[in-house]
Amino acid sequence: xxxxxxxxxxxxxxxxxxxxxxxxxxxxxxxxxxxxxxxxxxxxxxxxxxxxxxxxxxxxxxxxxxxxxxxxxxxxxxxxxxxxxxxxxxxxxxxxxxxxxxxxxxxxxxxxxxxxxxxxxxxxxxxxxxxxxxxxxxxxxxxxxxxxxxxxxxxxxxxxxxxxxxxxxxxxxxxxxxxxxxxxxxxxxxxxxxxxxxxxxxxxxxxxxxxxxxxxxxxxxxx
Numbered sequence: 001x002x003x004x005x006x007x008x009x010x011x012x013x014x015x016x017x018x019x020x021x022x023x024x025x026x027x028x029x030x031x032x033x034x035x036x037x038x039x040x041x042x043x044x045x046x047x048x049x050x051x052x053x054x055x056x057x058x059x060x061x062x063x064x065x066x067x068x069x070x071x072x073x074x075x076x077x078x079x080x081x082x083x084x085x086x087x088x089x090x091x092x093x094x095x096x097x098x099x100x101x102x103x104x105x106x107x108x109x110x111x112x113x114x115x116x117x118x119x120x121x122x123x124x125x126x127x128x129x130x131x132x133x134x135x136x137x138x139x140x141x142x143x144x145x146x147x148x149x150x151x152x153x154x155x156x157x158x159x160x161x162x163x164x165x166x167x168x169x170x171x172x173x174x175x176x177x178x179x180x181x182x183x184x185x186x187x188x189x190x191x192x193x194x195x196x197x198x199x200x201x202x203x204x205x206x207x208x209x210x211x212x213x214x215x216x217x218x219x220x221x222x223x
Contacts, residue, residue: 039112
């Protein structure tokens, strides 16, 4: 089905929904992994992002997202200058990812205090995005839902305990995906929710002794 958004595109600042709206949303999702505006960001551009991104405002849009700006925020135009004022130390590099990577793909490595996170995501057009990797774990995050990302010990009963916490807070799960690199090691869980999980939910998940870390990623698109 073709939606109205696919035809007219999102409300945004900039000439291209792929290079600006989508890029901004990828920055917003990456920002959530470190709990706010990072103090440093290595932003590696692949494919079309690397070749034409600067001319289309991709650099400004990605940094704007890291600052917490939405795609329709007029401050996107001056995001690079604002980042310098806010103490965000960013660096752009061109790279080549896998042959299967979408042409509009970026890898962002962020640091904020003791926190460090790496996200790989693509802008699919009409402002739609897909995050395919977080900290080396394969994921599928669209930004269409409020999302919880967490790393926990791979142990029996962990999923049941986590889902029961969400149920206790009246939060309905839209999707849940779990990835692990080896049995008994750490598991990466991505939970997309219909309702926004509050800080209390995040803190309760963090209090579980076998949870390494947990982050909330705000919904960034209207899907």
